[in-house]
Amino acid sequence: MDDRSDDHDIEVEGGIHAYERKISGILDDGSVGFQQPLLARNRKNTTSQIAIVGANTCPIESLDYEYVFVFPNFTFLLFWKTETINEIRLLGRVAFCRVIYFQAFFAFAGCNLVLATAAASLCAFIAPAAAGSGIPEVKAYLNGIDAYSILAPSTLFVKIFGSIFGVAAGFVVGKEGPMVHTGACIANLLGQGGSRKYKLTWKWLRFFKNDRDRRDLITCGAAAGVAAAFRAPVGGVLFALEEAASWWRSALLWRTFFTTAVVAVVLRTLIELCRSGKCGLFGKGGLIMFDVNSGPVLYSTPDLLAVVFLGVVGGVLGSLYNYLVDIVLRTYALINERGPGFKVMLVMAVSILSSCCAFGLPWISQCTPCPIGSEGKCPSVGRSGIYKSFQCPPNHYNDLSSLLLNTNDDAIRSLFTSRSENEFQISTLAMFFVFVYCLGIITYGIAIPSGLFIPVILAGASYGRLVGRLLGPVSQLDVGLFSLLGAASFLGGTMRMTVSLCVILLELTNNLLMLPLVMLVLLISKTVADCFNKGVYDQIVTMKGLPYMEDHAEPYMRNLVAKDVVAGPLLSFSRVEKVGVIWQALKMTSHNGFPVIDEPPFTEASELCGIALRSHLLVLLQGKRFSKQKTTFGSQILRSCKARDFAKAGLGKGLKIDDLVISDEEMEMYVDLHPITNTSPYTVLETLSLAKAAILFRQLGLRHLCVVPKTPGRPPIVGILTRHDFMPEHVLGLYPHIDPLK
């Protein structure tokens, strides 16, 4: 029984003792394999970037319906800053390149190392939760899992600057995932009424202080992040719908659409202001980042077969990418858990490796003569331009260095262009593909904010262009289009989204005629990859041990009923309860919800009155509205309470049981729980199929589900189901003989 009640303990805010007890229990057992979630591996769960960072179930319940004032999100500022700093670094680097090669290398690598160390230090020492993409955490939050400090202001700060330094340090990482996380953090800051710690509070924001509105805000924030990152407003809405959000309703669609419309208008205005070029690389490409609009697309059967081949191989490579990322993350977790110092050292090692590759590989590549008619642009030593001179003689350029020693955006743009078929040699494309594919995998686990979109798009685009070059004799399609389709196949193979990727690619490239082919490739690569493993974000959520509720029940749940998984023994309060009993219960357990029972003499027989939340009980105890007699005095309490006392506090800001000071005399007094009891909880009969209970729990976004007895003459409540009771680990732990696939 002890083990089962521990499962409830994870739910507590700050229930670290029970939590560590659980972890050490698993470790002592010695049966933890490489396939276990990292939950069991990491003792110091707040320091490792890929460890579980708390499993504080967020109480996303069906609350009352109030309107959300939608807000514009200024994530694009991050975008602008990244571009600017990146540009400064490139300026320095390219200038050095012309002098002496070793000196240039040390300047280049040194510059990268300093930026990388800065990013890693921020991440390791200030906010470990800011490491990684952030999309899995946002996805988990929107599913109802409130991991520790994942949306805190410190995370926001580190995410912004860490991402700027990380991208500028020349890692193969993107800024898209971090921008989604940034958007969600800003939304959360608004949702909890600002931050009291950092003296940023607004009074009018208190209207958002409930779970439902906060969830809506964070969905809008995620949509705004994608909209700003890809300059794709419709793609942002669809991303929020398809990947991020777990619950959806038409009002939310309309709110995210409004948010991204504001982002689009603001972005458009800023790009207009930056038209003169005074903002550096920001605004390059206008609203459509990679405009590859080329005449009508004609294709025949061999072309279609080539596209199908591209999709199948892309799907296989994409799922292999996920598999390797998984292995690398688990390996890095062993290093990262040793402490922040080790994290920084790992980042430095990867940075040096990246610099060596980026500077060393172009030496292998042959010089290409400049195409005719490109005077002035080729060869270039400037900060942008796709014909980099590197070590080549005049009128020649090094095509590999054009890809490696450039911004990611420029590299993607030159891969997507169809201008000249022979711009990139086959060997160059192959080397670049291997470089990006491997380095992308190696880089993801380190302690910097790192998005996955850009590495995947880069690898996919070079893979597609490579296939296009190889299939040149067979297919009439342009290599630029092959490149786009390759990127689509990789995205489909790793992230497993469909509509949103399709629209994002459309908005990135402005090539509507490609739509049927892009849809085809996405479908094929997703289908192929789904045969092997899960999407990369789902995989990370699982690996972190976050109790994510899928939107369908597992097959084996059909053979169980609700009471089979209810944990016991159950702790419940009487309607008018002794203060000491409540204090004891709150102190000893870490449950978040307690059933309240109406008992004689107030009613004829025992009845379920409802559920009281721990946070509300704490507020009630703090208010010391006690009575010496065991009588109902709920109306008095109601008069003396204010609704805002019970508003949801910011993350980790709520009252703790240890904050309360209650005298021995008060311990003997009574308190009427009726005013704070939710008298209308959702209930299921104990004989309801577990699969149906799981669907109910998931669809309505519950935190607690009461199980009531079917037969008369028993206590009015059998137990409470929480998120953890539906997790496969828990259910299969209780019934190890069940076949999980039946």
Place this chain on the structure above:
Amino acid sequence: MDDRSDDHDIEVEGGIHAYERKISGILDDGSVGFQQPLLARNRKNTTSQIAIVGANTCPIESLDYEYVFVFPNFTFLLFWKTETINEIRLLGRVAFCRVIYFQAFFAFAGCNLVLATAAASLCAFIAPAAAGSGIPEVKAYLNGIDAYSILAPSTLFVKIFGSIFGVAAGFVVGKEGPMVHTGACIANLLGQGGSRKYKLTWKWLRFFKNDRDRRDLITCGAAAGVAAAFRAPVGGVLFALEEAASWWRSALLWRTFFTTAVVAVVLRTLIELCRSGKCGLFGKGGLIMFDVNSGPVLYSTPDLLAVVFLGVVGGVLGSLYNYLVDIVLRTYALINERGPGFKVMLVMAVSILSSCCAFGLPWISQCTPCPIGSEGKCPSVGRSGIYKSFQCPPNHYNDLSSLLLNTNDDAIRSLFTSRSENEFQISTLAMFFVFVYCLGIITYGIAIPSGLFIPVILAGASYGRLVGRLLGPVSQLDVGLFSLLGAASFLGGTMRMTVSLCVILLELTNNLLMLPLVMLVLLISKTVADCFNKGVYDQIVTMKGLPYMEDHAEPYMRNLVAKDVVAGPLLSFSRVEKVGVIWQALKMTSHNGFPVIDEPPFTEASELCGIALRSHLLVLLQGKRFSKQKTTFGSQILRSCKARDFAKAGLGKGLKIDDLVISDEEMEMYVDLHPITNTSPYTVLETLSLAKAAILFRQLGLRHLCVVPKTPGRPPIVGILTRHDFMPEHVLGLYPHIDPLK
């Protein structure tokens, strides 16, 4: 009590008696105002196209999870045929135009009248359900309301040919709504395993014979319809998501995406085949129907103000459109309910009016000199071309006739173009706007399949171009862009969609740079119009009296609890029940679900066993698996039954109680209901807030919700909630003193 149990009666398949009793009850009351749903107005509910056509609640329940094989949908064939016949008619008409004006008019009007009569006769005599847009019915079906014959094969047939004749007859109607309905009908035909009546059955389709898969298929069909109509695959997915579907899950997103991808590829192939022009107008414009891709769009503050103005006025006009459509529909209902003959006459009258306007109005318009450099194209007498000669002297053209005497697609295309600013005079645009706006409203209610998209886009585009011409001195924006924004504002004002309209317009026009402006206009016009009334489809659903469940609970429901609205008296069966009792209950009531109670001696006390469905009870009675003793023999029954006996029959194909022949001796025997009882029904406590019960009912897509008592010592079930119990009419009928807004 009688009134309340009647509410359950509506649920029956074929419960016409109870239904008419209810209707006449309302009529006798004399209190039916103009604002009542038509449910109360129409006695002959199967003949009027806009009457309620039955309110047979579809049992969309949470069933087991099986995979759907997705299917390609060939709705685009309709598209092709419409274009072809339309073209034939235009050929005849234009040839006549050159001879004598009266003769030409009679040929034109006669041709229209014949086509209109054909469409109306099909609709009035064969399938009245095929009239109108069809989108509201599909939307209601996906919400769980299975209206009579709305997806039957006869409806499909009439929808296809009626739509072809209707569009060809020169009415201001679109083919988009009918194509969505066609897609849904085809999907339904596949979903019920073909049609036995028309000897079209496939064995492998029996896997779809459950509600969940059929619902998914019909969603895919609706998406395919939009994808084929607008050649907008992504727009189709989003339309299905935003407007049609009530429940959504990621697997469905992926299936609709697959369906529309197949539609896109097939369309692309057919357009490629038709490149030589041998398919008439089909394929004109390629995959992007109205390609208005024009250089970079620049706009300043006055332009933005002009766009805001356009959006606000568009929203007001859009909601006025909805209001007028509502009034016209209610007026026509009075005519249509008199019989099919009156319906046809109404259609003929509207057809003559349309012909007169289309032929008469251009005479008012002045002739315009042909623009320089348009030799050979201007003036034209051919079937397409935007410079129609009409009555004008050589080298002049009549711009109003270019809009009126053309296909709808060509008219939209010429309104969207920016080629020459002065192509259309202000007076022309104003006349065309009034013509389309008024005739669109007058035409919608008549007995032909008629879509709303095209009239709204036409009216919006002419309105936008008119505003653009008027604001010419203030704004630098192109009038073609104004026209597009005007169309967006009208669409937003009438249909109230956001993301899907945005993507559809994007895919129609291939102008990604307009995206921020289109989003802005859609948001403004939707917000403005929402202040006045509901979207046009929601309005039609309400007017037809279909019990549509909104995805949020009404405010006043928070003040009620579940038992407040439960209808009584409750009829329940014992686990082993006498055949006569069951037969009696099925005969006397029209309930669709009956609670089954476990009683002594089989259990210690009365317990809720589950719910048995009427259709399953009928199958059980027909099988005559009876016993003389009152004992449990469920396992014997299970052995002798096959699962497919209980598969869901096609619409209206199920067993009726009158089909059963049961002897008096058998009536005294017993039957064990356990094998057919759903022993795991969803339950709520009687004290659960009605708002929460409504959310549960809606989110899980239930058909029956059991209400169980809270206090011990009472029968184990209080009642059953169905869709009708949550309808505002029912709740406010029971509690007239409640303020519906609180």
